[in-house]
Amino acid sequence: xxxxxxxxxxxxxxxxxxxxxxxxxxxxxxxxxxxxxxxxxxxxxxxxxxxxxxxxxxxxxxxxxxxxxxxxxxxxxxxxxxxxxxxxxxxxxxxxxxxxxxxxxxxxxxxxxxxxxxxxxxxxxxxxxxxxxxxxxxxxxxxxxxxxxxxxxxxxxxxxxxxxxxxxxxxxxxxxxxxxxxxxxxxxxxxxxxxxxxxxxxxxxxxxxxxxxxxxxxxxxxxxxxxxxxxxxxxxxxxxxxxxxxxxxxxxxxxxxxxxxxxxxxx
Numbered sequence: 174x175x176x177x178x179x180x181x182x183x184x185x186x187x188x189x190x191x192x193x194x195x196x197x198x199x200x201x202x203x204x205x206x207x208x209x210x211x212x213x214x215x216x217x218x219x220x221x222x223x224x225x226x227x228x229x230x231x232x233x234x235x236x237x238x239x240x241x242x243x244x245x246x247x248x249x250x251x252x253x254x255x256x257x258x259x260x261x262x263x264x265x266x267x268x269x270x271x272x273x274x275x276x277x278x279x280x281x282x283x284x285x286x287x288x289x290x291x292x293x294x295x296x297x298x299x300x301x302x303x304x305x306x307x308x309x310x311x312x313x314x315x316x317x318x319x320x321x322x323x324x325x326x327x328x329x330x331x332x333x334x335x336x337x338x339x340x341x342x343x344x345x346x347x348x349x350x351x352x353x354x355x356x357x358x359x360x361x362x363x364x365x366x367x368x369x370x371x372x373x374x375x376x377x378x379x380x381x382x383x384x385x386x387x388x389x390x391x392x393x394x395x396x397x398x399x400x401x402x403x404x405x406x407x408x409x410x411x412x413x414x415x416x417x418x419x420x421x422x423x424x425x426x427x428x429x430x431x432x433x434x435x436x437x438x439x440x
Contacts, residue, residue, distance in 0.1 A: 195220065195256070197264040199237060200287060201330060202365070202384025204295070206391050207411070208265070210309035211299035215263060227366035228313055228388075237266075246272050256280050263303070295407055310411050313391040315366075315373045322347040323435060324375035324394070328354050329383035333423075336381055336399045340428050344435075346379065377438045379431060381423075382408060390415050395438040399426055414438065 194217030198205055205225045212219055213231045221229060223236035237243075241251030256262060256277060265287040267273035274284070289298035297307040325348050327341035338356075341348070348359040349368065362368040368385070369392050372378060378389035379397040382405075390396040390410035397416045398409060401423025409417050416434050420426050 320374035326385035
């Protein structure tokens with residue numbers, strides 16, 4: 174029996190597991206991709222931000238925005254009514270909101286920290302929270318058909334994590350952007366699962382420390398991730414063919430260094 178199935182059939186002390194489990198996972202794209210192995214290990218229904226719902230292929234997902242969860246404690250009982258149908262609730266949501274804890278007192282909640290602590294890689298941190306073996310790789314199953322191009326997402330959620338855009342443009346790659354980003358000639362695919370298919374058709378990928386870089390690694394595309402102020406020991410994308418290029422100041426990375434790493438990835 175697979176470990177994940179065994180875990181679903183037994184509670185923390187080996188007793189039969191309650192029948193209906195809910196996993197509540199807020200966060201940015203990269204955070205949720207890094208926690209996919211832990212979510213899959215637990216199994217159950219997943220509530221997550223609407224943009225990442227298409228990426229959750231192993232469970233029944235639901236958009237957090239459709240549940241009323243943000244209005245718990247403000248007179249809206251939709252989420253409380255929904256919680257009542259679950260016998261086991263693991264929540265990375267509201268771990269530090271005592272008023273939320275008060276509202277759900279008596280319900281079978283287990284609150285977990287959403288941000289990693291200590292030296293563990295984020296994926297291993299989330300796995301350790303649920304009692305799963307460490308070392309798993311986040312995977313999003315899509316077909317891999319090489320399209321003869323190198324993909325690049327030259328942005329991230331924080332300007333300080335971005336390699337200078339003009340250097341990305343020197344590489345003359347196939348760029349992609351998000352719904353609120355603009356770059357002439359870039360591909361824009363708003364549905365993340367459709368974007369996953371496009372990334373999986375690339376021969377390689379290069380990008381900043383961003384959710385799209387994690388997505389490229391999760392679909393198996395050879396990935397070069399450029400890091401500056403954030404710690405790749407915790408936040409690097411995880412995959413069989415991931416290369417990390419880091420400088421304390423990300424603008425210290427040269428175009429030639431990036432070209433050399435991409436050439437190595439393509440061998």
